[in-house]
Amino acid sequence: MTATMSDVARLAGVSIKTVSNVVNDYPHISVGTRERVLAAIAELGYVPNSTARSLRSGRSGVIGLAVPELSLAYFAQLADEVIRAARAQNMVVLVEQTGGERERELEVLRGPRLQLTDGLLFSPLGLGNGDAEVARVPYPLVLLGERIFDPGIDHVTMQNVEAAEAAVEHLLGLGRRRIVALGAHQGEVIGSAGLRLTGYRNALASAGIGVDEALVVEEGLWHRRNGADAMRRLLATGVQFDAVFALNDELALGALRVIQESGLRVPDDVAVIGFDDVDEGNYSIPSLSTVDPGRQEIAETAVDLLLTRIEGRAGPEKQQLRTGYRIVPRESTGV
Amino acid sequence: MTATMSDVARLAGVSIKTVSNVVNDYPHISVGTRERVLAAIAELGYVPNSTARSLRSGRSGVIGLAVPELSLAYFAQLADEVIRAARAQNMVVLVEQTGGERERELEVLRGPRLQLTDGLLFSPLGLGNGDAEVARVPYPLVLLGERIFDPGIDHVTMQNVEAAEAAVEHLLGLGRRRIVALGAHQGEVIGSAGLRLTGYRNALASAGIGVDEALVVEEGLWHRRNGADAMRRLLATGVQFDAVFALNDELALGALRVIQESGLRVPDDVAVIGFDDVDEGNYSIPSLSTVDPGRQEIAETAVDLLLTRIEGRAGPEKQQLRTGYRIVPRESTGV
DNA sequence: GTGAAAGCGCTAACAC
DNA sequence: GTGTTAGCGCTTTCAC
Numbered sequence: 001m002t003a004t005m006s007d008v009a010r011l012a013g014v015s016i017k018t019v020s021n022v023v024n025d026y027p028h029i030s031v032g033t034r035e036r037v038l039a040a041i042a043e044l045g046y047v048p049n050s051t052a053r054s055l056r057s058g059r060s061g062v063i064g065l066a067v068p069e070l071s072l073a074y075f076a077q078l079a080d081e082v083i084r085a086a087r088a089q090n091m092v093v094l095v096e097q098t099g100g101e102r103e104r105e106l107e108v109l110r111g112p113r114l115q116l117t118d119g120l121l122f123s124p125l126g127l128g129n130g131d132a133e134v135a136r137v138p139y140p141l142v143l144l145g146e147r148i149f150d151p152g153i154d155h156v157t158m159q160n161v162e163a164a165e166a167a168v169e170h171l172l173g174l175g176r177r178r179i180v181a182l183g184a185h186q187g188e189v190i191g192s193a194g195l196r197l198t199g200y201r202n203a204l205a206s207a208g209i210g211v212d213e214a215l216v217v218e219e220g221l222w223h224r225r226n227g228a229d230a231m232r233r234l235l236a237t238g239v240q241f242d243a244v245f246a247l248n249d250e251l252a253l254g255a256l257r258v259i260q261e262s263g264l265r266v267p268d269d270v271a272v273i274g275f276d277d278v279d280e281g282n283y284s285i286p287s288l289s290t291v292d293p294g295r296q297e298i299a300e301t302a303v304d305l306l307l308t309r310i311e312g313r314a315g316p317e318k319q320q321l322r323t324g325y326r327i328v329p330r331e332s333t334g335v
Numbered sequence: 336m337t338a339t340m341s342d343v344a345r346l347a348g349v350s351i352k353t354v355s356n357v358v359n360d361y362p363h364i365s366v367g368t369r370e371r372v373l374a375a376i377a378e379l380g381y382v383p384n385s386t387a388r389s390l391r392s393g394r395s396g397v398i399g400l401a402v403p404e405l406s407l408a409y410f411a412q413l414a415d416e417v418i419r420a421a422r423a424q425n426m427v428v429l430v431e432q433t434g435g436e437r438e439r440e441l442e443v444l445r446g447p448r449l450q451l452t453d454g455l456l457f458s459p460l461g462l463g464n465g466d467a468e469v470a471r472v473p474y475p476l477v478l479l480g481e482r483i484f485d486p487g488i489d490h491v492t493m494q495n496v497e498a499a500e501a502a503v504e505h506l507l508g509l510g511r512r513r514i515v516a517l518g519a520h521q522g523e524v525i526g527s528a529g530l531r532l533t534g535y536r537n538a539l540a541s542a543g544i545g546v547d548e549a550l551v552v553e554e555g556l557w558h559r560r561n562g563a564d565a566m567r568r569l570l571a572t573g574v575q576f577d578a579v580f581a582l583n584d585e586l587a588l589g590a591l592r593v594i595q596e597s598g599l600r601v602p603d604d605v606a607v608i609g610f611d612d613v614d615e616g617n618y619s620i621p622s623l624s625t626v627d628p629g630r631q632e633i634a635e636t637a638v639d640l641l642l643t644r645i646e647g648r649a650g651p652e653k654q655q656l657r658t659g660y661r662i663v664p665r666e667s668t669g670v
Numbered sequence: 671g672t673g674a675a676a677g678c679g680c681t682a683a684c685a686c
Numbered sequence: 687g688t689g690t691t692a693g694c695g696c697t698t699t700c701a702c
Contacts, residue, residue, distance in 0.1 A: 002473075004679060015689045020681060028687060050450040051389045052679035055694050060386065060451065062429065069415055071614065076411035080404055083432050092448050094397065094429045097418050113427050115385040116395065116451070138337075224618040257618045279406065283559040283592045285620045339695060350673045355697060363671060387695035390678050 003044035012040035023048055054116070062092050063306060064117040066108045068100035068125045072223065073250065073278040074295075075123070078144075081299030082121060089307055091118075100221075102126030109137055118310045121302050124148060129190050140309035142302050147191045154309065155320045156302040158293040160192055163325035164199025165206075167273050167291050168245055170327050172207050174334060176243035176271055179204070182230055182255055183219045183247035196247045196275065214239050219251065227254025235262050242270060243333075249274035249281055249290055256284060256332065267334040277328055286331035294323040338379035347375035358383055389451070397427050398641060399452040401443045403435035403460045407558070408585065408613040409630075410458070413479075416634030417456060424642055426453075435556075437461030444472055453645045456637050459483060464525050475644035477637050482526045489644065490655045491637040493628040495527055498660035499534025500541075502608050502626050503580050505662050507542050509669060511578035511606055514539070517565055517590055518554045518582035531582050531610065549574050554586065562589025570597050577605060578668075584609035584616055584625055591619060591667065607667040621666035629658040 005023075009016040014033060021029055022037040040046070054060040065082050067075040083093045094117055098104040105126050107113075114120060119140030124147040127134065132150035135141065142154045149155070171179050181200045188194035197216070204211055214237070219230040227246060231254065234241075244259070246252035252274030256266060264270050266286055274281060274290040281288035301321050308314045340358075344351040349368060356364055357372040375381070389395040400417050402410040418428045429452055433439040440461050442448075449455060454475030459482040462469065467485035470476065477489045484490070506514050516535045523529035532551070539546055549572070554565040562581060566589065569576075579594070581587035587609030591601060599605050601621055608624040609616060616623035636656050643649045 006679085016680085017682090017690080018688060021688080024681085030687060033687080047447060047450070049390075049679050050447065051386060051395065052694090053681080054386045054451070055384075055390050055679080055696090056681045058694080062451070070405065070411045070418070071415045073408065073411070076405045076408070076414075079411075079414075079430070080406045080432065083405070083430060087432075092429055092431070094427055095414070095418060096427070097415065097422075112382065112385065115382070116389070116397070224614065228618065253615075254618050257620055257622075260620060279559065280588075280615060283563065283589050285592055285595060287592075341695085351696085352674080352698085353672060356672085359697085365671060368671075384695050387678090388697080390680090390695080391697045393678080 002049070003046040004049070005046075007044055008037065008040045008046050011044060012036045059118050059310070060116050061090065062094050062117045063303070063310075064094050064096060064108075064114040064120040064122075066096040066098055066105070066114075066120060066122045066124075068123065069097045070095070073280060074248065074276045077278060078123070078295055078299060081296050082303060085300045085303040089303060091303070091307070098125070100125035102131075106131075106134060109134060109141075119306045121306055125191075140306055142306045142309070144298065144302055145192060146195060149190050151320070152318055154305055154318050156298055156305060157320070157322055158298060159322050159325050160195035161199040161202065163291045163293060164196035164245070164247075164275070165203040166199075166325070166327050167275065168200050168203035169207075170289070170329065170333060171243040171245060171271055171273060172203065172209075174243070174267075174271055177209060178212070178215065178241040179243040179245055180215045180217060180234065180241045181245050181247070182217050182227065182234075183222055183251045184216050185220065186218055193247055200245055215241055222248045222251050224250045224254035224257075227251030227256075228258045229254075231255040231258040235259075244270060244272045246272065246274045249276040249278045249288060252288055252290070252332075253280065253284055256286075256288065266332050271334060272332040281328075281330065284332075289330045289333040290328050292326040292328050294325055297323040337384070338381040339384070340381075342379055343372065343375045343381050346379060347371045394453050394645070395451050396425065397429050397452045398638070398645075399429050399431060399443075399449040399455040399457075401431045401433055401440070401449075401455060401457045401459075403458065404432045405430070408615060409583065409611045412613060413458070413630055413634060416631050417638060420635045420638040424638060426638070426642070433460070435460035437466075441466075441469060444469060444476075454641045456641055460526075475641055477641045477644070479633065479637055480527060481530060484525050486655070487653055489640055489653050491633055491640060492655070492657055493633060494657050494660050495530035496534040496537065498626045498628060499531035499580070499582075499610070500538040501534075501660070501662050502610065503535050503538035504542075505624070505664065505668060506578040506580060506606055506608060507538065507544075509578070509602075509606055512544060513547070513550065513576040514578040514580055515550045515552060515569065515576045516580050516582070517552050517562065517569075518557055518586045519551050520555065521553055528582055535580055550576055557583045557586050559585045559589035559592075562586030562591075563593045564589075566590040566593040570594075579605060579607045581607065581609045584611040584613045584623060587623055587625070587667075588615065588619055591621075591623065601667050602669040606669060612663055616663075616665065619667075624665045624668040625663050627661040627663050629660055632658040 005019045008019045070076045123144040185193035217230045219226045277290045277292040340354045343354045405411045458479040520528035554561045610626045612625045612627040
C-alpha cells in the first residue's frame with residue numbers, strides 16, 4: 001500500500017540516502033538527482049513514515065496538553081490557543097482530560113498514555129504543592145497555573161493575586177463595600193482559588209476594609225451550576241452584599257442568573273465581576289465584567305518554553321514566567 | 336537515561352524475546368522466569384518505548400479528531416466526549432482545528448500532521464458534497480455530520496432534519512406562526528444549516544403555513560456574535576415575528592441578548608429555541624430551549640466505528656449511523 | 671518454555 | 687554529491 005524510501009530509491013535509480021537527503025532538504029544535491037527523486041516521490045505518492053522518523057530522531061512532533069476538562073470554557077479556549085501556537089511551530093497536540101482529580105493527574109504524569117509525546121503542558125487542579133516531587137519527571141514539562149509552585153519546575157502563570165486585586169479594586173471604585181468572594185477553596189494557599197482569594201483580601205485590606213468571612217463562599221468546582229448553587233445558599237442566609245467577585249466567569253454566570261431570579265438587579269443592587277474573559281460574557285444579560293488573564297499569551301509562552309526544553313536550547317535554570325492581565329469592564333459592573 | 340528491553344534481558348539473564356513475552360502477557364512463561372524479568376523491569380524502571388512498538392505494529396494508539404474550533408462550545412463538548420470514549424478503549428486523541436476553512440480541512444486530510452494517528456474523526460465544515468473524492472483517504476476515516484454525504488464513507492450523524500422539524504413543531508405547538516430561521520446558509524442542501532432549514536420548511540409545510548423568506552436569515556458563522564448581528568439586522572427591517580428557531584445555541588444566545596435589548600420579551604413576545612444543548616443554555620436569561628442532539632452517543636458511536644475500521648473487524652460496507660435527539664423545553668419557549 | 675536473528679522505515683556516520 | 691552500513695527499540699517467525 002504505502003511506498004517506502006527504498007521504493008522511491010529504486011524507481012529513481014539512486015540510493016536510499018539520497019532520497020532521505022532530498023526529503024530533508026539537505027543542501028548539496030545536484031539538480032538532476034533531486035528532480036528524478038521528486039518525480040519518483042510524486043509517482044509513488046510517497047509520504048515519509050513519521051513513526052520510523054520518530055524512532056530514529058527521538059522526536060515525534062507531538063506535545064501533550066493535560067487539562068481538567070474541555071467542557072469548561074476556559075480550558076477549551078486555552079486548548080484552542082495552545083493548538084494554534086503549536087501549529088505555528090509545526091507541532092501537533094494530544095489532549096488529555098484529568099477531570100481535575102489527583103489520581104488521574106498522577107496517571108497522566110507517569111502513565112504510558114502520553115509516551116509518544118515530546119513534552120507536556122500540564123494544567124493541574126487536584127495536585128497540590130506537596131506533589132512537587134511527582135512533577136519532576138524525566139521529560140520536558142511546563143506547568144500552567146500555580147497549583148504546584150516549585151522553583152525546580154518550569155511554570156507559566158497568570159498574575160492571579162494582582163489581577164484579583166485589580167478586580168476587587170474595580171468594585172471598590174464603584175463604591176461597593178460588601179463584596180462577596182465566590183468559589184473559595186477552604187485552606188488553599190497556592191492554586192487559582194487560593195491566590196485569587198489572597199488578591200481579594202489584599203484589596204480589601206488596602207482599602208481599610210475588614211473581611212467578613214460570611215461573604216467568603218466556598219465552592220469546590222467552578223461550573224455554572226456551582227455558581228448558581230453557591231449563590232442560592234448565600235441568598236438563603238440573608239446576609240447583605242452589594243457586589244460579587246466570582247473566582248471565574250462560569251461561577252459568575254451561574255450566580256448572575258440566580259441573583260436576578262431572586263429579584264435583585266445587576267448592577268444596581270449587586271455588581272458582579274468574573275475572571276477569565278470567556279467569550280460568553282459578551283452576551284450574557286447583563287454582559288459580564290471580568291479579568292482578561294492573557295490566555296493567548298499564556299499559550300504562546302508555554303509552547304515556546306516547552307519547545308525550548310524539548311530542543312535542549314537554554315540553560316538548566318527553570319523559568320517562572322508571568323503574563324499580563326487586564327480588567328474588562330462591562331454592564332455587570334455598571335458600564 | 337531510559338532502559339531498553341535488552342538492558343532488562345541482560346539483568347534478568349534471559350533473552351530479549353522473553354522480556355517481550357512477559358511485557359505482552361504471553362501465556363506460556365515459567366513462573367520463575369516471569370518473576371526475574373518483572374524484578375529487572377522494576378529495578379531499571381523500564382517502560383516500553385511506544386514509538387518502537389508503533390513502528391513494529393503499525394499502530395500508535397492515537398486517533399485524530401479534526402473540528403472547526405474548540406472555542407465553539409459544541410465542539411469543545413464533542414471533543415470532551417470523544418476523549419472520554421477513546422480513553423475507555425485505551426486510545427488517546429490528537430486534536431486539530433481547521434477553522435472550518437476548506438483549505439485547512441484538505442490539509443488535515445492529506446497533510447502529514449496526522450500521520451502518526453491510526454485513524455481520523457473528522458467534522459468538516461468548509462468541505463461540501465463535491466469533495467467526496469477527497470475524503471476517500473487511504474486510512475480509517477469517520478465523518479461526523481453531513482457536509483459530505485457519500486455512501487462510500489463512514490458517517491455518524493445526528494438527525495438534523497427530524498430534530499429541526501421537532502423544534503419548529505414545538506414552536507408551532509405554542510401557537511407561534513411567524514417563525515424566524517436564524518443562521519441559514521444560502522443554497523446549502525447538505526450540511527447542518529441546509530438540513531436544519533429543511534426541517535424548518537417541512538414543519539411549516541406540514542402545518543400548512545407558507546415560508547416567508549423574509550424570516551429566513553442568513554449568517555455564515557455560528558458564534559454568539561453572529562446571532563447578535565443577524566438579529567440586529569432583522570429587527571432593523573421591521574419585519575414582524577413571534578418566534579425564533581436558531582440553527583444552533585450560540586446563535587440563539589447572541590440573538591436572545593439583542594431581542595431583549597430591543598425591548599421585546601422572551602418568551603412572551605418572541606419564543607426562542609436553539610440547537611445543540613450546550614451547558615450554557617441552562618443559565619442564560621431566560622434559560623434556552625434547545626434540541627439535545629445526542630452528543631455523547633455520537634462520540635461513542637464514532638469512536639467505536641473508527642476502532643472497528645482500525646482493527647479491520649467488520650465488512651467493507653460503509654456505515655451511516657444516526658443517533659437519537661430530544662427536545663429540551665426551557666424558559667425561552669415558555670416553560 | 672526460551673533464544674537467535676530478521677526487519678518495521680528511517681537517519682546519520684562514514685566512506686568513496 | 688552520493689552510496690554503504692549500522693542501528694533506533696521492538697515484535698515475530700522459526701529453531702531448539
